[in-house]
Amino acid sequence: MRNRDPWALGSLAVVLGLVACHEAIAPNASRGPAAPLYSSVADPDPEAPPMGIGGSVTITASGSFLPDVPLQASGLTLPPGIPVKVTVTGNVTRTQTDGLKFFCLFFVDLCTEFAFYLGEDPVPPSGVPVIDAAVAFASWDGGEGQRAPESGAILTGPSGSELWVGRSQFFCEFSWDFGSGPCLTFGGSYTYTVHADSGDESAHLVLNVTAQSIGSGGGTADLEVETTDGSPAEDVRWYFVPDGGGVIDGGEPPISVAARVEGESSGTEPRLSIVGGGGERMAGPAAARAASGAEAAASWTSLSSCDGEITCHATIEVSAGTFVATALVHDTPRAAERRVSGSGGGGGATMQLECTPAEVQRAQSVTCTASADPANATLVVQGWRFSPDDGRLRPFSRSSGEDQVTWAGKMVTSGTVTVHGTVNGQPGEATAHIGVTNRPPLTVNFEAPPVTDDADMSERPYQVPDQRGLHHIGHIHAGDHFLRFEGRLDGVNEGPNGGLFYFTANPYDPDWAIHINLSQLQSNSELARLQMDNPNVISTTVKCRASQLPSLVGTIEVHEGKTMHPRSHAGRYSAKFNEVAGPVIEQLVIQDDLLEVTRAALAPAISAASKEADKADDERFSAIPCTLVLFPAPAVR
């Protein structure tokens, strides 16, 4: 029935491999794992009800020797043929013993060469590579064991009637003149959990509880199945699997280990012996446990009177358990589960959410991870949501991969992440806040504005009395600019801020210009002819002479900002703009309407910069040193 030979071969090959690596550490080939290791494995509690879908069974690790846990019935039963996914979570921890540390002080090279096997990194369910130590495996009803992959489910597809689980051995021993001993102390566990395979993103099968009245002695529940894409759920079948849980002690069996160490401690050469892979198989006890499991499997109940219907009114006689519905969705078998409990709240289990780091600088990444507390509770994630702190931005939900337990990506704005789903079948949600700090301001590199003549200036400059400045002599279009986004705007592809945009550089491209009436600031222009030949003979003010006009050009250029003097119009405008707009653009996050939002964000900065630029006139910075005579302003009656 079971084919465990590959495990045994794997173990032998590795031991031989180690010999080839280093003569001095040649393990004793006869030192295979002791045969009667299963004797320490506890039987599942015969009183415990079957666990079924949503339930779990755990193989623990402890002591200095992890024995082989032969593939055995877990007691986790469910109706056969249900589309499910079985996952293995957790890990086996390992800590170096003081004896090994002392040994390695003398045999540094030896320990360095085998550091990979002697390390203290936790061992995942896929085990220690090469030597296949501490590998989790599983099957249905005692079939061929499947080893845990590095990621994903260990078993998928139609279920059998009972889950069988096992784990390969892991042992390391050092030996030298001063004695021998184990290298590592183990801890941790592997947890095997069965979930209904509800389908892919395009069409989930969902089982809802529309009403329930369940107490400590049982009660009733009203249930309904539906599909997320609205397609029909056909050939619906209904089941109920009572709650339960199981633990298999996979730790050190004291008696067998003592016997084993005693047999291997002879010899004078320093030696490391590391053993993984499968031990000898004992079909008898495993078969006995299978019988135990088969007995428990009778506890799940087919709610056959509801079969073929999408709703079911069920009566149960226990306080908690999991309803299961199977159906054909788009001609594909699917299953859905929903735990119910008389005690409420999923038996006290809660959903947890942690986002790390909890605070990042804008454009750095964060990973949010949902989990259940306790860790062995069944967590089903159904959706994620992000609520920005910035009231200008709308909250939004995750649009793909909603059932994933992590949500990760670049963050550009602070806010609260919410995950919702079920823990042991009970609805729950958890939240976590992520803070985003600012980068340095995104400022604009203002280059000095160009100076040109302007056809729009009058050939006969005039000015309205009491109005500031001489428009037709010179002015600056300080605020003219383009908004450029290419290469300055970046989008967040995924995670809690997926779909948002932020700036990597300021989009404001100055297009400013100084306009000076160069044609009139000449000594032979119409304006020049207006100036008095000998202006200061009878005047109390210094009036400009015609010959002076060309020299005024430089003065006006400096006043407007051709040299970017900090007191000029341009100098003041650029400094104030960067002071205000730099932080604004750095922090600006855009959800939609890019151009409009950017315009609105920059408007206060442009206004502040314009007001600041006006101070060049208030302070009479680089003012014309004489009074110009201008043409009379037009008269309007």
Add this chain to the structure above:
Amino acid sequence: MRMIGRLVCLTGLALSAAPLSAQTHADSIKVRNDCRLAVQVLTKGVPGPQRTDALNTIGLCGSEGVPALVAVWSAAADDRAELGPLVTGTRAFVTPELVSTLFSTLEQPGRSLNARVAALLVLLTYADSSVVPGFENFVGDPAELLVHHYGAIDHPAPVVGRERLPEPVTERLRSTLQAIAAGDADPRMQVAARVALNNPPLAP
């Protein structure tokens, strides 16, 4: 508000030291003579060779020049060389007749693009004398025009008579441009209207 604020806090000139009225040339007879000639040239078409000079002069003529400006605007074609000085001259002062003529030019789909934009240029300055854009702000590649912005200038255009208008032109200009942006027969004029609505003094 911007204009009022400037007038209140800045009674002195940054670039000149004395009241401008005292600076005006005592003998303005030449200007008056030039205005009479300009009006004649622009209304009767003779002597023809002096049309350019007339356009450069008419802005200083005030009320006397209104009939000539109305006549020129009513017949304005698409020539930017002539429209440029016409815009400059018309920005010098404002009367209800000029406002009416400019809106008429702006609103008529049958008029040329540059004539309509020229009317828009003047009306924007009537609405806010610190806003003095040019043709290049409204005519050209739409993609570039819509991401370009013009701002206020430091020394506002001296528009005589703004304070005497029975009502500011700003709201009428906004509603006129909204209608043009929504459905003018000339898509280029729709773009020009959108540009104006996105910039001072009409931007929200």
